Amino acid sequence: MPKPLTLYLAAPRGFCAGVDRAIKIVEMALEKWGAPVYVRHEIVHNKFVVDGLRAKGAVFVEELDDCPADRPVIFSAHGVPKSVPAEAERRAMTYVDATCPLVSKVHIEAERHFQNGLQMVMIGHEGHPETLGTMGQLPEGEVLLVETVADVARIAPRDPERLAFITQTTLSVDDTAGIVAALKARFPAIVGPHKEDICYATTNRQEAVKAIAARIDALLVIGAPNSSNSKRLVEVGRAAGCAYAQLVQRATDIDWRALDGIRAVGVTAGASAPEVLVNEVIDAFRDHFDVTVELVETARERVEFKVPRVLREPA
Numbered sequence: 001m002p003k004p005l006t007l008y009l010a011a012p013r014g015f016c017a018g019v020d021r022a023i024k025i026v027e028m029a030l031e032k033w034g035a036p037v038y039v040r041h042e043i044v045h046n047k048f049v050v051d052g053l054r055a056k057g058a059v060f061v062e063e064l065d066d067c068p069a070d071r072p073v074i075f076s077a078h079g080v081p082k083s084v085p086a087e088a089e090r091r092a093m094t095y096v097d098a099t100c101p102l103v104s105k106v107h108i109e110a111e112r113h114f115q116n117g118l119q120m121v122m123i124g125h126e127g128h129p130e131t132l133g134t135m136g137q138l139p140e141g142e143v144l145l146v147e148t149v150a151d152v153a154r155i156a157p158r159d160p161e162r163l164a165f166i167t168q169t170t171l172s173v174d175d176t177a178g179i180v181a182a183l184k185a186r187f188p189a190i191v192g193p194h195k196e197d198i199c200y201a202t203t204n205r206q207e208a209v210k211a212i213a214a215r216i217d218a219l220l221v222i223g224a225p226n227s228s229n230s231k232r233l234v235e236v237g238r239a240a241g242c243a244y245a246q247l248v249q250r251a252t253d254i255d256w257r258a259l260d261g262i263r264a265v266g267v268t269a270g271a272s273a274p275e276v277l278v279n280e281v282i283d284a285f286r287d288h289f290d291v292t293v294e295l296v297e298t299a300r301e302r303v304e305f306k307v308p309r310v311l312r313e314p315a
Contacts, residue, residue, distance in 0.1 A: 003263075007282060007290035008216055010208035011297040012266035016201030018100030019044045019272045020307040022077035026053050027100040028311040029072055033094075038067040040084065041076040041129055043098060044272035045227040045251060069093050078101045078129035081136020101305050102199040103130055106166050107137045109193055113164040114138050118191060119157050121146060123179050124168035128228055131168055152182040164191040169199040170229035170271075172236060173206055201271045202229050204299045206236045209268055211298045213240035219261040220254065221247050222277050223270030230270025242266065250277050251284035 022043050029037045036055025042050050042060060064087050067073045072094040075084060079099040088095040093292055099107075110120050119141040124131035135143040144155045157163055165183055176198060183190055196203070209219065219237040223230025230247055237245035244262075248254055257275060259265065265285070269278050285291050 002288065002290040005262070005285065006264045006304070007285055007291055007292050007293045008212040008264060008266045009278075009282075009293055009295050010205070010212055010266060011295055012201070012204045012208060012299055012301050013267075013273050014222075014269040014271070014273050014278060016199070016271040017301070017303040017305050018077050018199070020104060020187070021307060022098040022100070023049060023053070025096055025307050025311060026058050026074055027056070028307060029074060029096060029160040030057050032311060033072050036071060038071055038073040039076065040064060040067070040073055040080065041078065042226075042273055043074065043076050045224045045230075046270075046272040047224055049272065049278060050272060052252050053155075064088060064091075064093075067093070072096065074098050074131060077103070079107065079133030080129075081133055083136060096310060097310055099133070100169070102169055103133070106134055106169065106193075106197050109197070110134060110137050110166055111141070113166075113191065114142055118162050119144065119155050119159065120161055121155065121183060122167070123147075123156070123165060123171065123176055125171075125228060128168065130170065130228070134166065134168070146179060148182075149178050149182045152179060152186055157187070159304070160187050161189045163189065166193060166214075167197040168228070169197060170202050170232065171198055172232045173198055173203055174236070174239065194299040200303065201301065202232070203311055204301060205229065205268060205271065208296065209233055209266070209299045210240045212266040212268075212296050213242045215296075216242055216264045216266040217244065218259055219245040219266040219268070220241065220281065221245065221268055221270060222250070222273045222281060223247055224249060224272065227270045227272055230273065233268055233270060237266070248281070251280045254281070254284060256288060 036059045069091045077100045217243045221233045
């Protein structure tokens with residue numbers, strides 16, 4: 001007789017509007033121009049999604065140099081440095097920018113502060129495509145990167161009175177608040193964004209995890225190991241008191257021995273993980289337990305972003 005288990009399903013979870021738009025852009029580009037269509041970097045950080053698009057004719061590359069000039073290229077949802085579209089134009093390439101509009105908002109913000117003579121401090125993860133893209137909007141040296149509170153003490157701005165800060169959109173809300181507090185303590189004149197840079201989807205998914213953390217013995221976050229927002233969900237779960245919180249790409253990654261004897265599990269998905277993988281995990285639990293699914297909804301998302309006009313026009 002299978003043991004009873006309650007699955008607390010967090011909502012919102014999974015695809016955000018920016019991810020949904022980016023995937024549609026690749027699919028519509030394939031419909032309009034045929035295969036192959038090149039994509040600079042993974043369009044979103046999820047192997048299942050990337051493999052599905054690859055099967056339809058998308059070719060994923062890391063640099064523009066790997067793309068032939070006579071085929072369309074798409075820039076990923078994470079954004080790219082200014083030098084990338086400039087090079088695509090120099091080579092007379094057809095390109096579509098799938099940068100999430102909320103990431104583009106941060107780019108515009110950085111540019112505006114730069115035009116006003118302020119040096120930028122970016123709170124983000126070194127080497128992450130979004131951080132590289134945002135820092136690449138301004139000349140070298142104009143953006144100082146901090147990852148931790150400790151980094152705040154180490155930066156040496158040109159003029160401590162002429163600073164502004166921006167953040168990567170997929171960070172932990174709580175961790176970022178600590179770094180912002182440290183920046184404001186050291187640089188009282190620093191200018192912040194008019195509206196929070198961390199995107200609505202990241203914030204909502206973290207709040208949903210906090211809402212289920214006290215009820216569960218374990219948390220599974222469905223997402224890719226290179227997905228920043230998915231990794232933050234694991235950290236948020238642990239910080240909220242869930243000792244066992246793990247990132248899994250899909251049901252085959254679940255460590256069933258670690259879940260032996262538990263009675264309540266939380267399930268969520270990062271913003272680039274499709275719902276089909278959530279259903280796969282639920283079905284896998286039903287093979288091992290007598291499962292009751294309880295939805296815990298903390299917000300409803302109705303955000304939609306239009307695809308670029310070039311894809312809506314006839315070929």
